[in-house]
Amino acid sequence: MNEMTLDQVLTKHHKDNAIVDVDEPTVKLVVFALGNDWFAFHGNHIREILAQVDVFFVPGCPPSIEGVINVRGDIESVIRPRELLGLPDSGAYTCSSVLLGRGGGVSSGVRVDRVIDVIDAPQSSVQPPPATLPERMRLLALGVVHFQEHLVIVLNIDTMFAEFSRGLG
């Protein structure tokens, strides 16, 4: 490094930049955690992230619905994604958030343990779901990305909500 002239440094810098600057299409992802597993929804399907929201019990609901929330006067359901993904219930609901999403003709909240980040990931970084994923999850997965040394499964909210509302019918 020491032997580099200023020019060389600038050239290298320019090259580095050039690599970064390639106009690759990106996708916005809302990354969240359910227990130790990380998942993501496409950002354009998520209308809002609600922290600290009171969920009200609704009698006679299937287990996939936790209850309902009051979003400025509109009633929205809150889905327990674990049921749909076939994950065990962690029981940890403290400081969890609700993602308000729309897909498959249904609008609903989704209970997540923790929202990690909202990122713009290059489209090429989203890889097809590995065959090792459990059957249930593979049906709902659009692909996987690596983020902060975690494998993040990108979920198809359309399929997920459609399946959810089928379960209600």
Add this chain to the structure above:
Amino acid sequence: MAIDIKKYIVRFSEEARDHINKLSEGLSELATGNADKACIDNIFRSVHTIKGSSRMLKLTTITQTAHKLEDVMGALRDGSLKPTPQLAQLLCSATDTLSALVERLAEKPDGDSLPPADQALLKALTLAVSGLDVEAQHRSPADPASPPMPAELLCAAKPLSAAATPASSPGQAAPQAQPQAPAGPASALTPSAPSQPPLVGSVAAKPAPQGEAEPRLKPAETVRVRLGKLDELIKLMGEVVSSHASMRQRLKDIRALENELALSVAKPVAARLHRFVQDLRDDVQAQEVLKDELHDKMLVMRMLPLAIIFEPAAHLVREMARSVGKQVECVVKGSEIELDRQMIDKLSDPIIHLIRNAVDHGLETAETRAASGKPAQGKLTLSARQDGSWVVIDVADDGGGIPLEAVRSKAVKKGFVSQERAASLSDEESIDLVFLPGFSTSSIITDLSGRGVGMDVVKQCVIDDLRGTISVETCPLQGATFSLRLPLSLAVMRVVLVEAQGLAFGFTSQYVEELLRLPRESLLRVAEREAVIIRNEFVPVAHLAEMLGIPSRAGRPPGRAGRTPGVLLLVLRVRNEKIALMVDDLLDERDMVIKTLPEHMRNLPLMAGMVTTGGTELVSVLHAPGLIDLARRTAPRSDRAQHEERGRRSILVVDDSMNTREIEKDVLEANGYAVTLAEDGVDGLRKALDGDFDAVLTDVEMPNMDGFTLTARLRQEERYRNKPIVIITSREKEEDKRRGIQVGADAYIVKGDFAQSNLAETLRVLLG
């Protein structure tokens, strides 16, 4: 019933203006030869609508003109007439006539003030239909010299209508030909310029108020708003109402704070605080008044008269009657009563099905009616009346009534009930059979609904979608009446809020019969479940919290509930069925805005919607019919199989309360008896004589024939002379007991000490 016809006339003229505009547009297309089939269809429909609604309001002149116009359009539509410029002219002038009449009506909403129809125009239109030379026919009456003549003719031909409006008839005679006048000038105009200006001039020339000169420039009295926008506004209003509740809470809080601080702060500060609290209270109250008024007005905006359903329904009755070859008169009452638009939309299908049912099955043919001494023409009454914040809609026919025997045998044939069960059904229960899914199989497609509905769908729609109730009364030879009891609006309803395991739940008040606090001992254990006696009737008891499966972490710590003695029971009633729900506390009762659940959660059977309390808190409003269904399903069914081989003895249970009958039946069946039910003394006697029962259990107070009389009557029968008869009643008086023994009862059980073992034991002893 005094109907404010004016209101409808105003509404009619608004609507007719729209249609006339459409007409004019369509006709100019027609005149330029650009009219396609859709265009002609549209014109036809507009004319048809004007005709129909004017007929409803007895605006004869408009009806006649529109009718002739409709004939011409009909001929154009089916191709028997070809559009010609002359014809277009004639149609234009007919439209202008209509327009003038409508404007006149808008000015003075009184049907009687309309001039009689312009016979020359009508004649021209009639001739046009037959394809004669429109031009020739039309010119002559349009001749400037002719107007007075048809007017005179009219007066002569229609003395009645002239006599009906004596004050105006001299003045009327002249203007009635006036709309005719522009026909001449109009034919000289280019077709694309409708002949409004001369027409307006001619109308203004009448001896009428001067202000009429420019009716077209008058601001419209109504504004059309998309329903979606109105709904948004009403939703927003609902939010204001809810947020006002939190304001009231704030007021309470500050008052509490004031009391707390009163002693510890300096006097002037306390005084200022006090003033602030007073001001705040006044503000909140003033705002509440405004808010309530605003809210009421807002909801009224979405209300529509029942006429929207009743009028086409009445028309449908006549059509249906004709198609099945019956003579039916349709009487409509109370069509001015207004309901929320949401309700009106949903009400149409059930009403159509009910009238269809009445015409098809209820009313007899003319011959049958004559044979039973009734007038040949059947009568179907569609009536509505307001009852508090409810509307009761009756669909009544004067036909043969529901043939319960046929209903029962059909139910057996379809496998809904067993033969022996059918025989034991009470009349009420038999009527209920028609509401079973799949009972009525005739799938009905009507022009209006376009889809088939059965009685089960009617019931479901009324109960689940309209949050109402349906009841049926039938009387042989006199007819049947289906009564729908509906809330005025689904948006706001009276809600009773109760608490169970720390959570609040709402019930819409139509299902709430009463709220009782009873000592814990008054709960009885009957056939594996709890019941309570409320005024001589067994009502099953359910724990609301258990029934709903409230998660333990959802609730707050119990409030006042623990401190008060006894149990608090909320008695719900749906049709004849009751259930007493054990709740912890009564929280509130007031009119509340019902919010709907998200689309995908609408099918939850237990939910009627949600209300907000205290600002943002959501409370479930429970659907009583759903709860009763749930209670019925989860009620522990005694395993009868083990008693099966005991050689079942048959018992007749006579009681006018359905709940009591059902509970006694459960007790007895749990003990291995076969049970037949009867709903009063007469029914009991009939069934007792038809069958051969090992024992009879009867209530005392019942309609038609009481238990004492029934007992005495049965004792006269050879078969029942020695059979055990047990009187079960809430009458505890000694003299009643004595009377029971006198008439020949073997045992007298007071409902208060009624327990399963007691009854079963008594029977075992009596039956040996």
